Structure formats: C-alpha cells, structure tokens
Amino acid sequence: MLQDWQSVNLLHRNREKCRSYFIPFSDETKALTYERGNSERFKLLNGIWKFQYAETPQEAPADFYKNEFDVSGWDDIEVPHHWQLQGYDKPHYTNVNYPFPVDPPHVPTENPTASYQRDFYISDEWAGEQVYLRFEGVDNCFHVWVNGHEVGFSKGSRMASEFNISSYLHSGKNTLAVRVYKWSDSTYLEDQDMWWLSGIFRDVYLLSRPSSHIRDVFIRTDLDKGYEDATLKVDIDIENTVDGLNVEYKLVDAQNELVVDESLEENFHFQVPVKSPNKWSAEDPYLYHLVISLKDKHDRVLETIAQKVGFRSVELRDGVVLINGVAIKFKGVNRHDSHPDYGRAVPLEHMIKDIELMKQGNVNAVRSAHYPNDPRFYDLCDEYGLYVIDEADVETHGFETIGNINQLSDDPKWEAAYLDRMERMVERDKNHPSIVMWSLGNESGNGVNHAAMAKWARAKDPTRLIHYEGESRELFLGGKRKLDPSVSDVHTTMYTGIAEMEEVGQYTELSKPHLLCEYAHAMGNGPGALKEYWDTFYKYRRLQGGFVWEWADHGIRRQNVEGEEYFAYGGDFGDQPNDYNFVIDGLVMPDRTPSPGYYEHKKVIEPVKVDEVDLEAGKVEITNRYDFSSLDHLALSWNIEADGKVIQSGVLTLDGIGARVTKSFTIPYNLPKPLARADYRLNLQFTLASATAWAPVGHELAWAQFMLPQNAKSTNEVQKLDTVTIDEVDSFLYVHGVNFEITFHKILGNVHSWKCEGLELLQTGPKLQFWRAMIDNDHRSESEWKNHGVHWLQQRIDQVDFQLAKDKTSVSIKVVQRIAPPMLSWGINVVLTYTIYGNGDILVDVNGKPTGNTPRTLPRIGLEMTVPQTLDQVSWYGRGPGESYADSKQANRFGIYKKSVDQLLTNYVYPQENGNRTDVNWVTFANGQGMGMFISGTPAFNFSAHYYSIGDFDKAKHTHELTKKDEIYVHLDHQQHGLGTASCGPDVLPEYELTTQEFTFNFRLTPFSL
Structure with a gap:
C-alpha cells in the first residue's frame, strides 16, 4: 500500500467501470423530478466527518480503519471541502511550476495525508441490494475501507470513483474510512493553473441497486442531412442480465407530451425515428426526457432512470464547426470550479449563479478548464444553454520549466494514465447535449498519449469533435501555420494577437477552423481590445471565436486582525514557490461581482448590431447575430436624450428578423431643434420581452447609441466678467x-x-x-x-x-x-x-x-x-x-x-x-x-x-x-x-x-x- 501513490501503472484497485452520471429511482414519477432527494436508492454522505491530519503517510494512524479504532478524540471536518481551507496544511498557488522536485513518478516524503471516518446507517430495505459508494471528486488519490475491510483505491482528482461495497455492509450502523494523499504520481498530470487544494471536495453518496440494474446508458441524437428529422439511438448496459428482463422507455417533450413509448427484451440497444424534434442549441436549449425502466419477468419495476435529451448535431464541414448545420461563433469563457470559501467544493447555487451571469453577459460557451467540472454543472449547461468543451484532467505544464514539455505525453509508459482520464470523462459526461467537443487536456505538450486519447474517444463517441491546443501550438510556433493538426479537429491557440488572427483568417490552405481556447487575459484592469478581436472573428468564417481567460478570480476570502475582508492569492499563506496574484484573472471577482471587463465583453459579443443609415430620417440597420433565434424574444425601446433628459421615446417590435438577418428600420422620432450646449443622442435598447431561467423581463442584452446630426457644440466662452x-x-x-x-x-x-x-x-x-x-x-x-x-x-x-x-x-x-x-x-x-x-x-x-x-x-x-x-x-x-x-x-x-x-x-x-x-x-x-x-x-x-x-x-x-x-x-x-x-x-x-x-x-x- 505504501507504494500505491507512486506506481504509474496502478490507476485504481477495485474501482467500478466508469459510467454515465445518473441517479436511479424507484418509479417514473420520481425519476422525472431529477431530485436525488426523491430517490429511496440514494443516500448522501456529505456532512461532518471525523478527521486526522498527518505530514506524511507513514505518520498517519495505521489502523484507523479498523472497527475497534477510537476516533472520538479526532477533529471534525466538513465534507465536501478542502482540508487547507479548514485549518490544516496551507493553500498553495502555482501556475506552471510543480511545488516539488520534478522527478516522476516520485513525490516528496512530506506528503500530507488525511484520515477521514464517519458512520452511516443501512436500512433493512437495502439488505440484499447492490450498494455502491461513489466519490465525485477526491484530490489527489485515496484508499477506502468499510467496516474494517479494504474496499479499493483510486487516482484522478476531478473524476468519479465508484466502488461496490455490498459484501462489506450490514443493517444498522456501518463505518466508512478514507485516507487521502496530497501527492502521487498522478499529480504530475494535474499541474493546472490553480490552488493546490486537497481532500474530499465533491459529493460522496451511496446508491442502492437491485442485483440486475441499469449499469450505463449512452444516448445519441443523429440528425438527417437537412437537420430536420432525427434518430434517437440508445445503448443500455444491464448489470447481471437474467432471463425475463425487459426495458420500457418513454420519450416525452418539455410539455410532458409522449413522443415515443416502447419496450425491449434481451437486446437493450434501440434506435427510433423522431419527426421534426425541437433542436437543442445554446440559444434555445430545448430538452426532452427519456425515461428508462428496467422490469423483471413479473413485470415489476426494478429501477427507473431519467435522462434529459437534446437533439443536436456537431460536425466539421467546409472548414468550420457546425452545430445543427450552422457555423456558430463561440463566445466563451474558461471556467474552473472555484468558490472564495470552499475552493473547488462548489455548492450548486454557486454554479447556478455562474451560469446566470454568463447568460446575462451574452456568453454562449464554456471550456471546463482544465478538468471535468462537477457533474451537476453540465446538467445546468444543458438546461440553461451553453456549448461546452469538456476538458480531460491532464496538464503537465511544469515540464516546460525543465525544458521538456512532451516528457510524459510522449512516453508510452504513461499511456494508460492518460487514457484513464479520457475514458472516465467521456463515459461520465457522454449524454450531455451541451458538450460539443472533448478536449485532451491543457498545456501538456504533444505526443503519442494524446493520439491514443483521441483515437479512443473517436471510437467511443464519433458524434463530437476533438480539441487540443498542444498540437496547434507546435504548428503555430514551429512556423507550420498552414498545416492542419492531425489529432485535433480544430486549430486552437492561446493569446494569438489580432494581426496574426487576421493573417490566419485569410488562410485558404486549411481545412479546419481556428479557435482561441484562451485569449483576452482578464487579469485586474482589463482586458483591452476585445472589440478588435471580435471585429476580426466576425470578418472570417473560419475564425469561430474564443474563450476568455478566465471566468472568475480565484481569491480565497480572508479577514485581517481588524476584521477587514480581503481575497488572498499566491504567497499569502507562506506558500513557496508561488505565482503571486496570477490566480486573480477573471471577468468576475471571487464573490461574483462583475468586473468592468465583464461588461465590456458582454457589449462586444452582444447579439444585436445596429448601424446608422440616415439618422436625419431615423433610418438604421439592425443585424441579428444569433445563430438560430429570431429577435422576437426581445423588445426594442428607443429614446432621444439631451443633457440627461429624455425628450422623446417609443417602443418597436422586432418581428421577422431571423437569425443572421439584417433588416432596415425607421425609428419614428422628430429630429429636435438644436439647443445651446446640448448634444442629442439616439439610444436603442434591446431587452428580454419575457422572463427566462437566467434573467427577468427587461434584462438588457444589447444597446446602441448615436449622436444625432442636429447638435450644438458647447462653448467655454465667459461673459459679463467682474474685475480682478x-x-x-x-x-x-x-x-x-x-x-x-x-x-x-x-x-x-x-x-x-x-x-x-x-x-x-x-x-x-x-x-x-x-x-x-x-x-x-x-x-x-x-x-x-x-x-x-x-x-x-x-x-x-x-x-x-x-x-x-x-x-x-x-x-x-x-x-x-x-x-x-x-x-x-x-x-x-x-x-x-x-x-x-x-x-x-x-x-x-x-x-x-x-x-x-x-x-x-x-x-x-x-x-x-x-x-x-x-x-x-x-x-x-x-x-x-x-x-x-x-x-x-x-x-x-x-x-x-x-x-x-x-x-x-x-x-x-x-x-x-x-x-x-x-x-x-x-x-x-x-x-x-x-x-x-x-x-x-x-x-x-x-x-x-x-x-x-x-x-x-x-x-x-x-x-x-x-x-x-x-x-x-x-x-x-x-x-x-x-x-x-x-x-x-x-x-x-x-x-x-x-x-x-x-x-x-x-x-x-x-x-x-x-
């Protein structure tokens, strides 16, 4: 066991095969609520656990998992959370560098180790069931025991680990023990630009499943060539298949109207045509509900799961990424799981706040930088409407410091570790319509292991594209800009200048589009020149937008001795080496207060563009920059303002302006007569005509302002002066x-x-x-x-x-x-x-x-x-x-x-x-x-x-x-x-x-x- 955290070839012990994220229910009605609290088969283990901290694994209590071990004198700790934010060890921030010697797979002897323990109770109703223990995220790796028996071991911090603990349980009180290690060989693959924080930081829960149950489900929605009709394809994997099992499935629309109602026996793979389904997009995230019930030979429901289904297609054609046949622009941000008090242990309401602010700020895309986010975040992206690049938990940036960024990525001995991270991400998240690309990780150079990841992902899921910046960087910096990447489906670079993007936009030799997976570094006061970036993106079809680095400042909330609140960054905890305030680089502040950069970004990516034609006659041109939606959902109000006073105003409808359509409008104002020291400005405001999930009626999405031609200049003349x-x-x-x-x-x-x-x-x-x-x-x-x-x-x-x-x-x-x-x-x-x-x-x-x-x-x-x-x-x-x-x-x-x-x-x-x-x-x-x-x-x-x-x-x-x-x-x-x-x-x-x-x-x- 002492070598588990330094064994490259040991990825886990007894961990279940990865699967899609869902909660099983006892019946259809409860399943359609999607509320895990409504499931008798779900038991959340979040809360207060007993806790002991040690500086090394060897100094941690050896027998703490045994039934007779007394933990009554241990501290209490909150789960999910990080121990560094609860008084143990210290937060440590680096951007590129590893905080220990680079000598893979070895890690320091001083490897902080935490021992967790808690009791839980199993009811008689769960007796004889298959009970699974699931950790959604543990940083960095961990061992698990139940009732004194070793259950297993797992690496990979930002991915789920599930264990079958049925044989170790009994009715009544049971004891769960977990030992978490701060460092392991897998840390070399997790060198992301963020705080080094450890512990059980995502949900921990139990699932009770019948002996035969739905182990996994894989949903695809294939649109025809005209993007009109669809075929729903579903693969269901049944654990412990026995005679007489059958599956019933229903597809209902957003109004709960039945679309499909079928049953299957033995062959649990099906495909059904769906006539003219509503298409899912970030602009109109229409979701259907697929309800799958497993029944035994007596027609009794063993369990039911529900999955939200979005009919949409993703493809690469004619040099651009198409969503439902349309070459969209990604108006994106990079997002870490982050909270000023909980670190990466992000509460659901905080995720909702993030997405509301994104949607209110005209953002339509998120890159999950640089690891799979909490699984519930993708549910929200499905529901609210965001295109997602889901990124594998792979970054080896610190090898750049020693001059060999490709060291691990091009080493076949690490292939299994790379593949494990890709497989677990894809399998967990594969049913989300919001996810349009799989990313192979970030800033890890380029090598055979990335090729292996891409090959596996394409074989598993040919319905999405592959993203990776490392290969594009080699082409871009190596003077081979006019060569397409072989692994990534898109050219994707970071912080490329506007003049260079102009040059790239003019290339005709390339068959793949260009994305800026990071640009406009939103650190402190800035970023500047967002308008110029987006003028360039709109100019060239193959420039499909970008993702601002990044969404939020990662400051940790603290108070000084006088009780004044502030946000800490690298070095504030005595952490060395550190990258100081480089972690404070978001469009919103740690408490989610929007920065001026947030509003600037919102303006330059707004969905409506207005150009003057003849202001004396009130004529303008309105361009709809939505990819799918008309402007019918917006209200247009206008006014003429002089010296802060509105002197004329009105409201117009926007009917008939379809996606990507430009239409001439006449604003029915009377051109005012000039007054001394007055400027006359025409203001146009585009607001939500009805409430959405993310904003109320009247929320402003776009605006325009023009100086009217009849205006008088102010003067600095001084008259009737007294003497001095x-x-x-x-x-x-x-x-x-x-x-x-x-x-x-x-x-x-x-x-x-x-x-x-x-x-x-x-x-x-x-x-x-x-x-x-x-x-x-x-x-x-x-x-x-x-x-x-x-x-x-x-x-x-x-x-x-x-x-x-x-x-x-x-x-x-x-x-x-x-x-x-x-x-x-x-x-x-x-x-x-x-x-x-x-x-x-x-x-x-x-x-x-x-x-x-x-x-x-x-x-x-x-x-x-x-x-x-x-x-x-x-x-x-x-x-x-x-x-x-x-x-x-x-x-x-x-x-x-x-x-x-x-x-x-x-x-x-x-x-x-x-x-x-x-x-x-x-x-x-x-x-x-x-x-x-x-x-x-x-x-x-x-x-x-x-x-x-x-x-x-x-x-x-x-x-x-x-x-x-x-x-x-x-x-x-x-x-x-x-x-x-x-x-x-x-x-x-x-x-x-x-x-x-x-x-x-x-x-x-x-x-x-x-």
Whole structure:
C-alpha cells in the first residue's frame, strides 16, 4: 500500500467501470423530478466527518480503519471541502511550476495525508441490494475501507470513483474510512493553473441497486442531412442480465407530451425515428426526457432512470464547426470550479449563479478548464444553454520549466494514465447535449498519449469533435501555420494577437477552423481590445471565436486582525514557490461581482448590431447575430436624450428578423431643434420581452447609441466678467475677485489655494502627472517606464510671469518648467498658462515638448490635484456609468451620470489604476449643499477621483491595505495608455498606445453653487 501513490501503472484497485452520471429511482414519477432527494436508492454522505491530519503517510494512524479504532478524540471536518481551507496544511498557488522536485513518478516524503471516518446507517430495505459508494471528486488519490475491510483505491482528482461495497455492509450502523494523499504520481498530470487544494471536495453518496440494474446508458441524437428529422439511438448496459428482463422507455417533450413509448427484451440497444424534434442549441436549449425502466419477468419495476435529451448535431464541414448545420461563433469563457470559501467544493447555487451571469453577459460557451467540472454543472449547461468543451484532467505544464514539455505525453509508459482520464470523462459526461467537443487536456505538450486519447474517444463517441491546443501550438510556433493538426479537429491557440488572427483568417490552405481556447487575459484592469478581436472573428468564417481567460478570480476570502475582508492569492499563506496574484484573472471577482471587463465583453459579443443609415430620417440597420433565434424574444425601446433628459421615446417590435438577418428600420422620432450646449443622442435598447431561467423581463442584452446630426457644440466662452486684482507678496501671488480668492505659489509654479464663497475648492495642484498606478497588464511596459524614471519625475520651475488684462477682468500666469527624472537627461519642457477670470474661472492651457532619449510610451498625460473630501458628489457628461479606458470603453454609453467618490472606485483584488472615465466633456465635484466646481476640457478628456493616491495603489497589495485619505485625488487626463492584455497576452494595440510626443490640451475650472 505504501507504494500505491507512486506506481504509474496502478490507476485504481477495485474501482467500478466508469459510467454515465445518473441517479436511479424507484418509479417514473420520481425519476422525472431529477431530485436525488426523491430517490429511496440514494443516500448522501456529505456532512461532518471525523478527521486526522498527518505530514506524511507513514505518520498517519495505521489502523484507523479498523472497527475497534477510537476516533472520538479526532477533529471534525466538513465534507465536501478542502482540508487547507479548514485549518490544516496551507493553500498553495502555482501556475506552471510543480511545488516539488520534478522527478516522476516520485513525490516528496512530506506528503500530507488525511484520515477521514464517519458512520452511516443501512436500512433493512437495502439488505440484499447492490450498494455502491461513489466519490465525485477526491484530490489527489485515496484508499477506502468499510467496516474494517479494504474496499479499493483510486487516482484522478476531478473524476468519479465508484466502488461496490455490498459484501462489506450490514443493517444498522456501518463505518466508512478514507485516507487521502496530497501527492502521487498522478499529480504530475494535474499541474493546472490553480490552488493546490486537497481532500474530499465533491459529493460522496451511496446508491442502492437491485442485483440486475441499469449499469450505463449512452444516448445519441443523429440528425438527417437537412437537420430536420432525427434518430434517437440508445445503448443500455444491464448489470447481471437474467432471463425475463425487459426495458420500457418513454420519450416525452418539455410539455410532458409522449413522443415515443416502447419496450425491449434481451437486446437493450434501440434506435427510433423522431419527426421534426425541437433542436437543442445554446440559444434555445430545448430538452426532452427519456425515461428508462428496467422490469423483471413479473413485470415489476426494478429501477427507473431519467435522462434529459437534446437533439443536436456537431460536425466539421467546409472548414468550420457546425452545430445543427450552422457555423456558430463561440463566445466563451474558461471556467474552473472555484468558490472564495470552499475552493473547488462548489455548492450548486454557486454554479447556478455562474451560469446566470454568463447568460446575462451574452456568453454562449464554456471550456471546463482544465478538468471535468462537477457533474451537476453540465446538467445546468444543458438546461440553461451553453456549448461546452469538456476538458480531460491532464496538464503537465511544469515540464516546460525543465525544458521538456512532451516528457510524459510522449512516453508510452504513461499511456494508460492518460487514457484513464479520457475514458472516465467521456463515459461520465457522454449524454450531455451541451458538450460539443472533448478536449485532451491543457498545456501538456504533444505526443503519442494524446493520439491514443483521441483515437479512443473517436471510437467511443464519433458524434463530437476533438480539441487540443498542444498540437496547434507546435504548428503555430514551429512556423507550420498552414498545416492542419492531425489529432485535433480544430486549430486552437492561446493569446494569438489580432494581426496574426487576421493573417490566419485569410488562410485558404486549411481545412479546419481556428479557435482561441484562451485569449483576452482578464487579469485586474482589463482586458483591452476585445472589440478588435471580435471585429476580426466576425470578418472570417473560419475564425469561430474564443474563450476568455478566465471566468472568475480565484481569491480565497480572508479577514485581517481588524476584521477587514480581503481575497488572498499566491504567497499569502507562506506558500513557496508561488505565482503571486496570477490566480486573480477573471471577468468576475471571487464573490461574483462583475468586473468592468465583464461588461465590456458582454457589449462586444452582444447579439444585436445596429448601424446608422440616415439618422436625419431615423433610418438604421439592425443585424441579428444569433445563430438560430429570431429577435422576437426581445423588445426594442428607443429614446432621444439631451443633457440627461429624455425628450422623446417609443417602443418597436422586432418581428421577422431571423437569425443572421439584417433588416432596415425607421425609428419614428422628430429630429429636435438644436439647443445651446446640448448634444442629442439616439439610444436603442434591446431587452428580454419575457422572463427566462437566467434573467427577468427587461434584462438588457444589447444597446446602441448615436449622436444625432442636429447638435450644438458647447462653448467655454465667459461673459459679463467682474474685475480682478493681483498682489505679489514674497513667494505668492494673490488673485482676488468678487467672490473668490486664489493663492498662487511662484516658486512651485502651481495653485496653492482656491476659495470661492469661503469654500476651499483646491488643496493642491493642478500639476502635471505622467505616472499611473501599475495595472497587471502594464508589466511589459513597466520596466521601460521605470528604466526611464517615469515613476519619479521631478519638476524644475524655470520661469513664472504674470500679467493683468487691460480691462482687469482676468490675469494670466505663465509657468515655464522642465519635468525630468533623476540620473537621466531626457525630459519634457512644459509651458503652463493659468488664466484667472473675474467670475472665478481658471483656464489651464498646457503644452509639452519631450526632449532627449524619452521612453517610447507614457502611462498617462494629465493633471493631478487634490480637493477637500467634502466635494465627494461627482457628476459628469461622457461615457459611463462604469470604468472605461481607450481600448475598453464599448460598454459605456454617453450620458450624464452621478456617483459618489466611493462609487467611482473599482475595488480590484490587487489594487491598481482604476475608475477612469473616458470621452468626458465636463465633470463636477460638489458638496452636499450643491457647491463645488465644474471642469470642462478641450479636447474631451479622462477623469478619475479617489481617496487614495497613485502611491497608495502602487504600494497596496490587497484591498484592506488601502487607507482612506482626508482629501480626494482628482486626475484630469489628456490621455492614458491603453490596457491591452499583456499580463498573459498581446500588449496594447498601436492605436491605443500613448506615445511620447508633443501634447497640447486645456481645462477650465469653474466654481458654482446650485
């Protein structure tokens, strides 16, 4: 036994042959509920178990499984769960590297080992039945005993293990003992980018089956060449076939109307034609119900199972993947099983929350990165409608570190282990219509073992396609881009740049489509350039979309000593080596709060596209980007908005716009007459006309906005000015008006104080700022910027001149300065001109000319100032309501928005630059009494406002390390560098880079009182 966890050829001992996932019931009515709690044949063993932890297998109690062993002094532990999240050992995060020496099949002597024990009771009704013990997931491998008898052993963390324990049971109390090992030789196949967490982390339960029972069922739905009619094919495997057995089966539709009702004797394989069934797709996940009852020779029901059936086809034809004959686009995400408190022990309601958010965000596909997810998740994908790439529990990424990524994948000695993982995944999940591809794993190089996996899967299930990125990577990086992969049915690469995808889209030599199984790394603030990716995908038929890495941040919820909550990442538990916050890279945060990236992704993959045709006549073109559905299920509402007020509105029907159809529409508005300082915008909103399983009536799925041709430009002209006075005293200039006073520091060259009606409006600044708190995607640029000293630029004032206007209604202060880093000779020569008007306005004109060996790009160009914390009510006209940047702003429409300073913050798990708003015409900062300042700019600008400085964000590594300041830091940016996705993908596109060159802009600061 001591060598079981280091024996490559030992995959299990006494584990049952794998089968499809289902729960047996006693009758048809209960089976159709699919609720396992309604089955007398099901007994859940989740709950509180006795638990003992040891640092090594040798130090674990040797005889703990024996009946006489006393565990009353042991700790209690929750199952399913991970022991690292319940106070034993520690969570450990690595992305690529193994956390121990790479020496397969050997693992460390320090191999944490947990002993679990619990009692359970068997009723007299189960006496004489075949009782199976099933573990849906145990990390990493485990031994099992029942009533002191060894039952078996199993490896493979994210797959089911089932044991027949009938001979070890008796009526009444029974004892189950399980020993789980953190490491084994199989760990070398489970090096996924995630936390190393151990234990019994999925459901454990018993199934009572009659001696003769339905061991397995395999369901296929073959559509004819016209994708109209279907043939339902079902193979039923009966355990212990005896004379007189027969099978009755019924197929009923979603309204419980009978479609097929037949019986079989002896030959338990059947196929029946089904005329024009409703087809399953992610857009319309129509499910039938197949009820199978096994009867004995006396016509008594031995057991009944129900399976949900979706009629759909998957094929590769003419260089594209077809679902029901249509070349779809995969608008996907990669998803781990993850929960901020339970790790991979994910509650059902949390899975539902994930899928609801996906569907609400226009996602239509999921890749089960990088292992089979909880089996109940696929039930939900069937029901809610998601295309799934189901991925085998295979990743050997750490061999890349030692220079031989193919070491295990190309070693025949490991073939059985690879095949075991493929077989168990396919057999468990084969009846799910949502699964359209089997994936051979992730980042494991390429070799004979992948070929063997694909061969087995194709023989078992020719109805689905095979996916694997490793072979495509070899072709792509090896300069053989125009060769089709031999094992995978699709070209699939990671983080390929948009220019390269454009090139690939133009290839005519390839017979297989291209997918990005990972792209748009959603780490921290980002990703950028999603629009450009999807413009490219839509341009080429053989580019069939991609899967964002990834769905959710994997932060583990913790509290500091003051009780402040935050989310931990690599290194926070003293885990070494670690990959730090690389596990925080999702479209939603650990608690499932959507990030700005979630909304940006939702916008660029929205199912309705609107193009202007003739806005003076109200004409637009509406394109339906659904693959199967018409737009009948959506409602179209429109309005015309001016300065935040709706002046016209209406509702239109969308009947007759079929899938992939473009139709001209006339919006029946009256073009308004222009008003001073008003922009007129046409807003179109596409919402659900009726409730769905995943969203209520009125949920918005798509929108469009257009500037109408009759609009008047706002102006910065100032009229009817009072006179001002200026006094020079020592180092200061004092400018006075009727209701304001400004103190200007001649030595430092900036506004020292600005008061209006006695209210302090400025505490410091404005001053030029070129640095931003680094985002995760800045890591490539950061070294260049810091090598050029951009993070510690210094200011030298060369000249300060002032002049009172002849009519005494304004004063001009000219500041000539040079901004440059220490040690280096490059810099930026700046002329700042402050014009202070009699009404209290300050116009700041900025001109900068870089000189010398400058960095190629800059993080930002703008002004920074601090204002009193009382001015915490913010309104603006520009893009909103959410955060936006140059290459990530499609999700934010133009309008007038109001938020508090607190609400402007995006509280990323790892603090960084956040909360920017783009394309802003004006912004106001006011106190609760409506007094404050109005800021406009030319050209349109960016702004952000926080209670934290740039340095605060740069210094903090967790949200609880941010301490609110007594002032508000305001940034008025001429430009910011784009976001890109360089944390694990392409950098900022050229058109979104902030290149170092001469710049000119201005801002006008106006005091006001409502």
